[in-house]
Amino acid sequence: MASETRTVATPLPEVRLARRAWRPAVVVAASVAGLVLVLVLGVGAGSVAIAPGDTIAILAHRLLGLPVGATWSPTAETIVMDLRLPRVLSAMLVGAGLAVAGATFQGILRNPLADPYVLGTASGAALGAALAVLIPVRLLVLELGLLNVLAFVGAVATVLVVYRIGRGGGLTGLILTGYAVGSLLAAGLAMAMYLSGANLRQIFAFLLGGFDGASWLRLGIAFPLVVGGSLAIVARSRALNGLLLGDEAASHLGVAVRRERAILLGLASLVTAAGVAISGLIGFVGLLVPHLVRMVTGPDARRVLPVSAVVGAVLLGGADLAARLAGDIPVGVVTALIGAPAFVVLLRRTRTGYEL
Amino acid sequence: MSAIVTLDAVSAGYRRREVIRHVDVRIEAGERVAIIGPNGAGKSTLLRLITGTLRARAGRVLLDGDLVDRLDRLAVARRVAAVPSGASLPFAMTVEEVVALGRLPHEHALRGPGPADVAAVAGAIERVGLGHLVGRDARELSLGERQLVFLALAVAQAAPILLLDEPTVHLDLRHRVEAMEMLVDLNEHDGITVVAVLHDLGLAAHFFPRLLVVADGRVVADGPPAQVLTDDTIRGVFGVDPVHALGS
Secondary structure, rough: OOHHHHHHHOOOOOOOOOOOOHHHHHHHHHHHHHHHHHHHHHHHOOOOOOHHHHHHHHHHHHHHOOOOOOOOHHHHHHHHHHHHHHHHHHHHHHHHHHHHHHHHHHOOOOOOOOOOOOOHHHHHHHHHHHHHHHOOOOOOOOEEEHHHHHHHHHHHHHHHHHHHHHHHHHHHHHHHHHHHHHHHHHHHHHHHHHHHHHHHHHHHHHHHOOOOOOOHHHHHHHHHHHHHHHHHHHHHHHHHHHHHHOHHHHHHHOOOOHHHHHHHHHHHHHHHHHHHHHHOOOHHHHHHHHHHHHHOOOOOOHHHHHHHHHHHHHHHHHHHHHHHHHHOOOHHHHHHHHHHHHHHHHHOOOOOOOOO | OOOOOOEEEEEEEEEEEEEEEEEEEEOOOEEEEEOOHHHHHHHHHHHHHHOEEEEEEEEEEEEEEEEHHOHHHHHHHHEEOOOOOOOOOOOOOEEHHHHHHHHHOOOOOOEEOHHHHHHHHHHHHHHHHHHHHHOHHHHHOOOHHHHHHHHHHHHHHHHOOOEEEEOOOOHHHHHHHHHHHHHHHHHHHOOEEEEEOOOOHHHHHHHHHHHEEEOEEEEEEEEEEHHHOHHHHHHHOOOHHHHHHHHO
């Protein structure tokens, strides 16, 4: 067996594969560095600044259990552990989830303009959140606000409806159905905002996205959904790769197209819904990051998905940091301010136009 | 011994329209068969029945004696490679990345391509003569070049049966002949069963020892070119004077 493969592999000096500058070691090193940097800076910065040395020491002591001499104040430790860390980790989790979901939606819909919200998750979540604000009962299920629950339910329910209605019409039919249902829900949202009176600000905060309300509990509930869903998507990379060529070719390459698309759609929607429920609507991360990543990794989902997760985490962690430094503005404003111009530059630099 | 491909009294179609009517075909392992016939006769539908992407309404389609409906997609993909028709690519992909998709049925689901997969991709690129296009964005290529890339993808898939639907429409004369010679080589040297839908009767007659003539959903003639391509068949099936049909 071994000698057989050797004879096949050697006599092909002319054909050089792997043109791209893909170096796994460099990517892994850069990922770890980026994640640690955002974590330390994000936890340290804020209205009460904590020195990077103290931040690292507190994290090392509390998270890794390293025997570091306690040189910091108990207040600093409380701020780091109870306020900043859950917030930074929430931003990173949501960023990773949105990037993975965006890459997945772009792949299964074969549409570079798709993002995690394309099939109505955003409008469903927004309407759910708005209804939660309108409902006068302050219901707290395990400290998880009604708003988070209804946002999650709204997002998932909307995708289910869109898929049920639109699956017969091909990919374009699905996207257009998402658009139609989204418009309908937007009308409902407008109505809810009109009726909300003094609570309008709360709905607005959800629409712009942010991590003010981050807590360990919310993080703990979203975490398994986002991470589990993302891992399940990565495990189906082969189907995502096959679908690049379209349904018929994917089927010839061994992909059970209908089943795989439904599963991937469900997983990506779940990841999106879980993220949106704890952060509100944050744009551009899910659209932009996969494109950015593909320029380095090529279109292979086995690379695109994990690298997107890391880049998304770093980007949204950084955006949340910027939002706090700019005086606690909504993080969605920051991602739009950075994301929109970056996307235009990206489109112009891409050699060929996008084929739809 | 069962044939590598068997269509047993098969009827099939789309919605209300019946496209294939009660067809019986047996293709033995190692054969090289061209399917010819006018547009809309059901040639591509025959290929879709063999790949199982279209289900027969009546009759049975068997691969090596196994009902194609009972095999999962991955099992079919390891037995049958089909050259994709010019699909649009949603993202920038290099030529070798497109060809590498042919290894999907073989590579490890998580680890991805191994050395054997890389070798198969390199071999397919070499064999189809795409070495000079490596590294190029497949979306920037001409239609003909793209057709060759998809041909290489199917070659890399390395299945015992290779199906081609109009593999040469966008190719110039030299590449047409080269593609045909490669099919002959795959067939005679590697023992791959080749089934190709062709419009060019001259190429079909010259490079394929067996022709299947399909008209109006039925196989109306089946055999070696000299026996099948009679003046009557050409006039009856294609509705043209035989002088115009074969050229050289």
